[in-house]
Amino acid sequence: MSIYIQSASHISIQKPLSEEWMEMPIIPDSFFMKSEEPDYKPFISPMEARRMGTLVKRALVTSADALRKGDCEMPDAIISGTGLGCVEHTEKFLNAVIDNDEECLPPTSFMQSTHNTISSQIALRLKCHGYNSTYSHRGTSFDSALFDAFMQLSLGKIGTALVGAHDEMTPDYFLMLSKLGYWKTNFYTLEQLRKGEEGGAISGSCSLSMLLSMQKKDTTLCELKDMEMFYRPGILQSRHAINDILLRNKLPLSEIDAVVMGLSGDQDNDDVYHELRKHVFQNTPMLWYKQIFGESFSASSFGVYVGAVCLHEGRIPYHLFFNPDEADNFQKEPKNILVYNHFHDRDHSIVLLTK
């Protein structure tokens, strides 16, 4: 029994609903990157779109696109991850509570403020009565959603799952997280990002949807072989977890063609990955993606997405290699890719993808 990632669709800093980033990535030139909006008209009527929040609108479009690409009309489950939920509406209602002293409040923004608005709006549009859930666990929200889908598919409770990651960044939330050192405050070059000698990352908002199912087709992106989530592991336990997952799947580390890491140019974040490199992945080419997709609570979904697209296309573009010399020496068609993600060295996840 195998579980496959059939299709994926995104709205991000890169060209929306497209894999053009493989060839021609947009290189962020600011620490607050806005997402490129797609043409919404083929998906949502302009009148509907006006009433919708940004995040829900994006989620509906990436979901519809992923379902279309995966040739699925009705998934058995809709599972989303969102670190912050519908911040736009939450702020609107919160500001009204404060400014209007709890009087005359707009019910619509409250209704749209709950994190599960995204999954439920997708279900409402599809009239999908199947399993529906939402994870909101900071940088591993998507990983949790994927884990839920993976387990239910493994148990045979469902046959298809639409799994998404959706987060927006409002100016106010950007400001608040800036105070905590989340974002870069200066211009930087890719070289400086690589060195990761400073704090902060590039802020990006994003929406990514993928379809999981049990049938292998020509268009299938890759197999979702296995995954694991763990908390505050330390390097020894991380190594243990990586060995476990490889052993379980009868793969020696030498057959892992690349490891996708959430390196972002933020020193504290990157140090964890460099430690892993030093202790586990000495000889495994290291890929990164946050230099082109940015950082957000949903960013880890792009690690899995990037890995899946590379396996499908049978190649890894030069710009994804963290170390350029590894790109020069990389000749083969990738067969197995590990995706490693962590949030503040608390929540960690490993996803094993194979061709």
Next chain:
Amino acid sequence: MSRIVVTGLGIISALGMGADDTYARLLEGRSGIGKMKYLKSKHTDLPVGEVPFSDEELREILFIKEDASITRTSLLGAAALREALASASLLPRDRSWKMAFISGTTVGGMEKSEQYYYDFLHTRDRDEYIALHDCGACTDMIGQANPYGFEMMTTISTACSSAANAIILGANMLKLNRTDIVVVGGTECLSKFHLDGFNSLMILDHEPCRPFDKNRNGLNLGEGAAYLVMEREETARQRGVNLLCQLSGYGNRCDAFHQTASSPEGEGAYQSMMEALAMAGLQPSDIDYVNAHGTGTPNNDESEGHAMMRVFGDHMPPVSSTKSYTGHTTSASGGVEAAISILALIRSFIPANLNFSEKIDSLNFTPVTEVKQEVELQHVLTNSFGFGGNDSSCIFSKIS
């Protein structure tokens, strides 16, 4: 496949702290709903189900330092977690077992954010609370406030069914041997944001709520937290701990009708109950008690009532909504009501549905109005429904 058993529970709500206090109040028939004491809202005329402890008292009980930053949602969660772990005989620093912590919440740290929002944007005085605002942060704080090493954590946010969905995820993890023990449930404290939100939808009753009553006029918002400790039967037997009951079935379905309202025929609710029954291998007639979602809003109770009539037909088991005691504890309610259902099962009683006087015309049943004692229960079903049509049901059964 191995059975999933419950070996511990912890609960804090308007009925007080701990299973024993909760049980005593349910037997007395004394509601915890009343005037707000700690929540600083101007809508003081709205009754709430407030946990009868201040933040300072909770800190003291939990040995949390005065100057440590923590949200009320996390304090409530930490209190319930401590009881749950102790009742499952999980000793501090015992690392023999892999443990996962899955908690549901929706407004998370909002109760602090709404107080400090000006500071968040304009000063540096409350920066530590910015990082505690989101849902995941609450789970992380709760997990840290105890000396047990969880090996995995996550947070579910499906509004008022969050805790029920945490139970479901935890059960799936156990079935696949992804961990040995799961601690599952939810937590939510009262906030102006939440109270004003429900108020803006005009679904708050200015009187104590009247679930399943013809003249019901909305819900009372509550707060609380509850967690269950669940494991595979063989783990529990190996540990030599008391088995409280078995999680025999669960279902999660989406109503897919409206963002906040339930469909008239309760399609999502019907499907989630049927799914839970099918998994448990039970007939509707096997269910001895239903702890209903029963918020007291005109829409929910009618919709849920119709869904139950579709499931149970003319043989409606005893039904009650204990939200008439605790208020609607939103994200925690799936945990609070699972804990109450389990107490009913193991202590052989059926809690009453307070404030009921007249049957809803279109329904064929009335809820239990007096607490029933010394009743043998085999299987109890509990419903948790949320905004967005997120409907979940769980069935707990005596261990045969």
